[in-house]
Amino acid sequence: METIVRRLRPLLSNLRLRRIEPLWPRTLIGDPEQVNAVASGRRIHDVFRRGKYICIDLDGPRITVHLRMSGRLVFDPRPESQPHIRARIHFMESRCLVLVDPRKFARIRMWRAQEAFLPRLGPEPLRPETVRRALDGLATCRAVKTALLDQHVLAGIGNIYADEALFRARIHPRIPARELTIGQRSRLSAAVPQVLNAAIRRKGTTLNDYRDPDQRPGTFQQELKVYGRTGQPCFTCGTPLVRIVVGQRGTHFCPKCQKA
DNA sequence: CCTTAGTCCTGCATGC
DNA sequence: TGCATGCAGGACTAAG
Numbered sequence: 452m453e454t455i456v457r458r459l460r461p462l463l464s465n466l467r468l469r470r471i472e473p474l475w476p477r478t479l480i481g482d483p484e485q486v487n488a489v490a491s492g493r494r495i496h497d498v499f500r501r502g503k504y505i506c507i508d509l510d511g512p513r514i515t516v517h518l519r520m521s522g523r524l525v526f527d528p529r530p531e532s533q534p535h536i537r538a539r540i541h542f543m544e545s546r547c548l549v550l551v552d553p554r555k556f557a558r559i560r561m562w563r564a565q566e567a568f569l570p571r572l573g574p575e576p577l578r579p580e581t582v583r584r585a586l587d588g589l590a591t592c593r594a595v596k597t598a599l600l601d602q603h604v605l606a607g608i609g610n611i612y613a614d615e616a617l618f619r620a621r622i623h624p625r626i627p628a629r630e631l632t633i634g635q636r637s638r639l640s641a642a643v644p645q646v647l648n649a650a651i652r653r654k655g656t657t658l659n660d661y662r663d664p665d666q667r668p669g670t671f672q673q674e675l676k677v678y679g680r681t682g683q684p685c686f687t688c689g690t691p692l693v694r695i696v697v698g699q700r701g702t703h704f705c706p707k708c709q710k711a
Numbered sequence: 712c713c714t715t716a717g718t719c720c721t722g723c724a725t726g727c
Numbered sequence: 728t729g730c731a732t733g734c735a736g737g738a739c740t741a742a743g
Contacts, residue, residue, distance in 0.1 A: 477719085503737080503738095517737080517738080519736075519737055519738080520735080520736050520737070521720090521721080521722085521736090535721090552720095553720085553721055553722065554719085554720045554721050554722080554735095554736085555719075555720050555721075556719065556720065556721095556736080556737075556738090558738090570738085570739090591713080591714090592713095592714095593713090593714075597714095600737085602737085602738080609736095609737080610735095610736070610737085659722085659723090698715085699715085699716080699717095699736085700735090700736075700737095701734095701735070701736085713743105714742105714743085715741105715742085715743080716740100716741090716742085716743095717739105717740085717741080717742095718738100718739085718740080718741100719736105719737105719738100719739095720735105720736100721735105722734105722735100723733105723734090723735100724732105724733090724734085725731105725732085725733085725734100726730105726731090726732085726733105727729105727730090727731090727732105
């Protein structure tokens with residue numbers, strides 16, 4: 452999302468919104484007529500990211516886009532276009548931002564200025580001190596991996612990056628969050644921002660669907676140590692990596708480096 | 712409040 | 728080859 456926002460910001464700044472056109476009804480939350488009545492004609496003055504939400508601030512209201520797993524944004528697509536277009540955001544300047552999403556999970560939402568923007572999200576996990584504070588605030592017996600994925604605890608960590616951070620911190624994903632030792636907390640606090648910032652430098656992780664608004668893939672998949680490597684040897688110790696389910700999520704780890 | 716399970720969806724991998 | 732089946736997954740909601 453960070454990579455997408457960085458690409459999107461210069462493309463969208465100062466454009467004036469004409470209309471949001473949902474093609475799959477559930478993609479746009481709320482009544483399209485009302486949404487457009489509020490948002491139409493307004494100028495974009497900021498584009499940024501909060502957690503996994505892309506935020507587009509107009510003069511007053513805010514548009515958020517959540518791409519979930521398979522969503523993509525395409526700016527000014529060629530006329531021949533592509534399948535799975537779920538919504539189009541049209542601008543007065545004859546430009547267009549298209550949401551493509553095979554699985555139909557992505558959502559666009561308009562927020563009025565006076566209402567609280569976004570769900571209650573935890574802090575951004577890009578600095579060790581922030582992550583450390585969040586981990587120390589956890590009194591939960593849930594698995595540490597489940598806590599990392601909880602957007603109320605920290606906002607923006609997805610399944611891939613949770614597995615990668617836990618591997619780098621040498622922590623078993625099922626350890627109850629409140630039972631983490633001081634050493635484990637320190638290692639995880641360092642590992643989470645390390646993984647996320649490295650992925651941002653590599654412009655994201657492209658496994659199947661992910662592309663930036665210019666349709667360029669990321670390259671962080673080359674740096675993955677455990678995610679999607681079930682049965683392959685651990686880069687540290689050679690032990691075959693294991694896949695389990697934690698909090699209904701596929702979870703990849705090294706049974707030797709990440710002891711229970 | 713805390714936690715878990717179910718829901719939404721389709722493309723792709725797998726197996727017969 | 729063709730078909731059926733099962734699985735993945737982020738956030739929300741309902742239920743325990």
